[in-house]
Amino acid sequence: MFGLEQFTFADLWSPLILVAAVLIIILYLGLTGPFRSRFERSEPVGAWKKFMFIIGIVLLYLVQGGPINVMSHMMFTFHMVMMSVSYIIVPPLLMLGMPSWLWRYLLDRPVMRKLKWAMHPILTALLFNVLFSFYHVPAVHDYVMLNYGVHIIYYIALFITSVMMWWPIVTPVPEWVILTDVKKMGYIFLNGMLITPACALIIFADTPLYSTYTDPDTWAQAMGYCVAGDPKALLAAFGGPQFFNWFDGAEDQQLGGILMKMVQELMYGAILAYVFSQWFRREGKDDDDVVESTLEGHFNQA
Template identity: 25%
Template sequence: MTWWCAARDVAWTWTWQAYPGVWLFILGIGIGFTLLVRRLAPRHAPAGRPPVSRGQIAWFVVGLLLLWAATDWPIGALGAGYLLTIHTAQWILYTLVVPPLLLLGIPEWLPLAAPAASRTGRALRLLARPVAALLVTDAILLVSHLPPVVDGFRRTQFGSFTVDLAWLIGGLVMWWPVLAPNPSISRVSYPWKIGYLFLCTLVPIVPAAFLTYADYPIYALYELAPRVNDISAISDQQAAGLLMKAVADPIIWLAMAIVFFRWQGVEAAADRAEREARRVR
């Protein structure tokens, strides 16, 4: 039985394939998060309101469903061993789309359940620093796109799982300084959040440029893979490079715009409060 999507030296067909390891992974995240909230809520959640709001539940569920779609057949199978374009689309989903949705589903009290002096508490606060988060995220991006890693890891189920998990962790780390739900965890100001997100767009230029402008296929795995819809390996690679910037960057630009408008909203609210205070005096 095949548990996880990995490269297969067989012609691609649109016949559905079961990957029970993917289902267990998604169920494990959902059930684990639910049990964690239920266990910690009685001691840490604010009294008088639900420990998790409906909006937070909705964000988390949507993120989990998109994670499932990115990992299971057909996207997971195509990306693991047939099309580099789909491989890149998976990276976008794992790093830029799914993590912010999952983080928006975390209640603000949950990170504080870990004592500040504990290993978990220290790690959460360290990774909320933009420099630390950027180093981790960029390291995962660059290493996971090295030819020996792609050609080697994607050929086995465990290796492919490792790449997928690393992308997800890298995405969660990347978005943590921006979306950490409690200000005592992340003290990054709005201007710094915007600058940090801009820096997140720079390092992906490196693999995107290699993919777009290389005269030959970089990855033997995708060069020798059975063709899907007669798409050549070099055309697939060039499309993957364009996708890495043409789709990924606008997602981050959108996040920068949202942060900017929230910043302006906070400033406007502070100005209104100050004017009201002056009137009272």
């Protein structure tokens, strides 16, 4: 499938990244298990939280170090799978999977306290969405894909800003909560609006925008950073990205944009529904408390 049998195990599964992912999971299980007592006000971590963190790391590994990473250099659709999983799905899983007492330990560092201003909702929304949109300007995208150092730095920046973007919505530490439930709903809507122009540019373009997925020489050079081997040998063996692609360049590009927008809408919609239900339940409880106290006052007067 996709010609992946032409690549080695190391190409497809990135052993170094796999080892790093395993070590992170072991560290997490150690900190939330046998070594939990070393942290102030620590509490047992439930199985659901552990599952969210572990599945977040596994997903991040699969798209950044597993076969999807290789496939993202062959089809723009899989590039968007990688982007949506890495920056829309994984961050809230990791954030919610870490217990609040571990977050408090990390956030209590002097340098982190000084950076609290950077978590302002408007700033976090703009940082991620501007970086994401700028990355998908054709000239920028091709440049990043062809310069390995820039590629790594940009992806790290995208991940950090995606965590910052999610922070006001799924703040795991009560004392760091910035927005009320109603404002969270507005913030989610704002993020959905900010990412729309980039997705629209990709979806409605009727010609391929990115040389990485259409020009054989550019593709071979980008693939050279992803798998072992001489780019010229890759070009001679496969001829270009068309060898792996089910669609023509424009169709692949449009499908990728639609997929990214759908994942974003589904995730934001699910979070929006959850925030709304929490707000509705809290408002209902407050109304019940008011009625109860009013009735109690009447009975006392009687």
